[in-house]
Amino acid sequence: MSQVFDTIVLGGGIGGYSAAIRASQLGKTVAIVEQDKLGGTCLHRGCIPSKALLRSAEVYALMKESDRFGIQAEAVRLDYAKISDRKNSIVDQLYQGLQFLMKKNKITVFNGKGRIIGPSIFSPRSGTVSVEQEDGEILNLVPDKLIIATGSRPRTLPGLETDGVTVLNSDEALQLEALPASAIIIGGGVIGVEWASMLSDFGVEVTIVEYAPRLLPSEDEDVSRELEKLLKKRGVTIYTGAKVQTESVVRGAKQVTISIEQRETTQELTAQLALVCVGRQANIEGIGLQNTDVKVENGFIKVNEDMQTAELHIYAVGDCIGGLQLAHAAAHEGIAAAEHGAGLPTHAYAPHQVPRCVYSRPEIASIGYTEREAREQGRQVKTAKLYFQGLGKARVLGETDGFVKVVADEESGDIVGVHMIGAHVTDYIAEAALAQLLNATPWEVGQTIHPHPTLSEILGEAMLAVDGKSISF
Template sequence: MASYDVIIIGSGPGGYVCAIRCAQLGLKTACVEGRDTLGGTCLNVGCIPSKALLHATEMLHEAEHNFAKMGLKGKSPSVDWPQMLSYKDDVIAQNTKGIEFLFKKNKVDWLKGWGSIPEAGKVKVGDEVHEAKHIVIASGSESAGIPNAEFEIDEKVVITSTGALELPKVPKSMIVVGGGVIGLEMGSVYARLGAEVTVIEYLDHITPGLDMEVTKTFSKLLSKQGLNIITGAGVTKVETKNNKATVSYTLRKDDSAQEQDADVVLVSTGRKPVTKGLGLEELGVAISKRGQVEIDKGYKSSVDGIYAIGDVVSGPMLAHKAEDEGMALAEILAGQAGHVNYGVIPAVIYTHPEVASVGQTEEMLKEEGRSYKTGKFSFMGNGRAKANFAADGFVKILADKDTDRILGAHIVGPMAGDLIHEICVAMEFGAAAEDLARTCHAHPTYSEAVREAALACGDGAIHS
């Protein structure tokens, strides 16, 4: 029986980051993982492989639509789907092997197998039981399915995001159930590859939780790209026959029943925590109605010595949120003061254009009765964006009306996922919009649009 200071169950972004930070802070650390590779859902069947396919298909779009405009003449490239999947797999391998290298470098033991907690202070992996002063649950999440609907996932015709990353061929038609991040990203991939893509969303708009002005603009841009978006529609059944699927849904505005056929149906209606098989209920670990481990401010569960981070606890199911919690918890376990600022957790949708947000939306500010001002700048006024055929979208900054302190920011446009972090840093330091407006930005860059939006919170942007 091996003995550790910390054993982490799960090697996704929360788990592996927590493990590495624990080891760096002098704690004897092990990480339990049953997959053949480290990295969890994110690196194996989530964030990383999906971004590889998004990048490949964005390059295809550039070649098909913009190369000729720039004087780059020649035949449009053809799609070698098996080679594209091979490229995606190579990206996965590079990243997962990188985590394995970091474990060895930092002397983190990889306990290979699926873990459970037979009693406080002990973790069972296979037939072996290991002791630990602290046990961290970082077991992640899985597809939540379609609420109140008849369907069966086979990962061939009716698929989750996992199946979407390894289809044997590009389908002629695809229905995406759910207008959230995963569905829109993978729908964009297959639309650019030539599939007829329909998105069916239960709410009256896609991307729930985003600033509504961004949502409306984003929806129009996706529709221009060929995605057919149906909102206010509840899916009731998905039937498969002869390698085809029929989706039945009801339009909420008039309760009319509708049907649509497709080669593939992607179920992307959110995710739920993975806690089954860990033995938590037997130990008396408190679980919420949503299936999340209940924790205190120090990430400790209701049982001493057992902690939880990432997708198994409350908050947005984002890899970087899990990473921050992993680092904070490691510091707490090492006797330091770990902390996560949940008011500055950015969110990104990696479509084209990208969408990024941080902090509060206009809807949130109105609901709490906060006095605020808005600074907005269109990428149409940005020289770099126009030169790169990327002038769709805008930057919007929300600031307190009296103090000018930045309360939130929302971007739809080129490199939005990178641009948002300038604003994140500003918010972390309690900056005012004027602080951004007075900071020199290199020209020509997309980031100038951020400065212009900050200027618009004051006397006005220059280029609009």
């Protein structure tokens, strides 16, 4: 049995369903093939559930410090079962909304394992998707355009494979029924830092082990140093430039012991559990790529700037193509692929114009190049860095940690990077993203009237400070 669609999307995560909705808006007949639940990692195992937990951790930490706001809150108690219920409720509500969006946009959803087949009786070219449905029936879906959006999964370390008990990945950690007393987090990237911040706020004794010389190695060095300082102030133990000796791992019934090597010194770390956060790998096995001319490079599907693979009628978006594995990047790529497939001109994907967010406490938000990257490109740059402790709204909130740093090109005057660490900075990084998209100069952003008192004022002042014109700092 076969059915024909203008656009078929293999994978129903944010990249996939964004592509599907946009294709439908453009008048295409659209189908999504998803073997699990619509929403993918972002909705079920990533962005949404982890941020729900982070919010509870933030509230708990704030309540324990309520005395400095003149509020006596005695016997503050954490109920992790209720926290988990709240997380699950948020996910369920959004999942129901997503299912409604599929019906609203007349998108047909097929639940089952999809596999791409080569030229056959169904189509003279590769790209037909064979779907093994839950009842065992095989259905062949024939597209004019195919968009691969199969996402990614947590990467493992050989010798430190997860068991769901004492060694977990981030997917498994979201299903914990109770908090551990202590945790070793392997990896100081975005996922590792967010879990470290969350668990620390929940009262867990946390240790981070990062192989690179600093936390968040892709962020500006000033931001990394500030984050490390603030996490240590909260009691988090941090080892950077440290290698895990995976052959030394000892798993007990209720604890795990791991040896690490740092600057030629070896030591043992013991905790109730270890959380492995060493990146993500593409879900591209078993989807039939060998039946196509689609190229794979370093474990990810290779695409051009229009999201096309080597077979131009087959596109790929999201985590399965590597690069910035961010939900909003995947959504943008999905929309771009749908529009290009419909014959519309598309805005070329530019990684340096994608905002990056880390939902630790304090938050981190950035866009563009770091100061080091800009200088390595041969640019002469000018910078400014303003601290939140001088901002009225930050004092009112009691959140004065962190700063905003602006990097601008001396010759053109254009903003080439904005890097922020502080309370709620993810809420206004989009202003910096718009400024960079429009090739704005710091002076132009500084002329924008920012309401007072707000946290966003510091962004305008930091822009003015690049040329020594800040008024309030």
